[in-house]
Amino acid sequence: GAVVSQHPSWVICKSGTSVKIECRSLDFQATTMFWYRQFPKQSLMLMATSNEGSKATYEQGVEKDKFLINHASLTLSTLTVTSAHPEDSSFYICSASYREAFFGQGTRLTVV
Amino acid sequence: GNSVTQMEGPVTLSEEAFLTINCTYTATGYPSLFWYVQYPGEGLQLLLKATKADDKGSNKGFEATYRKETTSFHLEKGSVQVSDSAVYFCALFMNRDDKIIFGKGTRLHILP
Numbered sequence: 001g002a003v004v005s006q007h008p009s010w011v012i013c014k015s016g017t018s019v020k021i022e023c024r025s026l027d028f029q030a031t032t033m034f035w036y037r038q039f040p041k042q043s044l045m046l047m048a049t050s051n052e053g054s055k056a057t058y059e060q061g062v063e064k065d066k067f068l069i070n071h072a073s074l075t076l077s078t079l080t081v082t083s084a085h086p087e088d089s090s091f092y093i094c095s096a097s098y099r100e101a102f103f104g105q106g107t108r109l110t111v112v
Numbered sequence: 113g114n115s116v117t118q119m120e121g122p123v124t125l126s127e128e129a130f131l132t133i134n135c136t137y138t139a140t141g142y143p144s145l146f147w148y149v150q151y152p153g154e155g156l157q158l159l160l161k162a163t164k165a166d167d168k169g170s171n172k173g174f175e176a177t178y179r180k181e182t183t184s185f186h187l188e189k190g191s192v193q194v195s196d197s198a199v200y201f202c203a204l205f206m207n208r209d210d211k212i213i214f215g216k217g218t219r220l221h222i223l224p
Contacts, residue, residue, distance in 0.1 A: 093155055097212075103148075103155055103158075105154070108153075
């Protein structure tokens with residue numbers, strides 16, 4: 001089946017720095033990818049829709065200047081958490097669709 | 113709008129017990145329905161799916177039937193194991209916009 005690869009799987013960074021998370025569709029082209037955030041013991045919250053070649057569409061309440069999304073090719077979308085703070089610590093998951101949704105492995109971000 | 117409602121957890125059962133996790137949905141159109149499983153510290157894995165009414169998805173002893181008349185997709189397993197302890201998410205997928213909508217998740221604990 002289709003594979004979506006997310007990297008890194010975990011990252012620890014200092015408060016105030018930026019972190020980039022990559023999401024790749026390995027065997028299909030994805031014009032649209034999605035970024036989710038999951039707080040401990042909660043469901044997945046859709047943050048934004050990443051559109052190849054155009055601006056991302058953010059869900060209400062998600063700061064677009066804090067969570068920068070770039071979808072420069074049909075197989076790669078990146079999420080950059082800028083000026084990270086401890087409250088940004090979370091599990092971030094990307095997905096891409098090809099007849100169904102395929103998920104990356106997730107990235108656990110810890111900001112210290 | 114489209115939505116998914118699943119039973120609140122946590123659900124605690126003894127090994128070899130029968131499992132049912134209820135899931136109902138609201139959707140305009142004809143969604144595909146999924147169950148995803150998330151083991152502790154890991155990302156999401158597709159457990160099973162059904163793409164049209166009356167389809168039955170099955171995997172690893174789990175089953176769910178797409179019931180259009182009751183807008184339900186309940187997850188069942190005849191005899192659970194300790195290794196089934198995880199969080200289970202019911203989800204619907206609309207082909208026209210590639211978005212997947214999750215239920216809030218049900219945490220399952222299986223006691224030996």
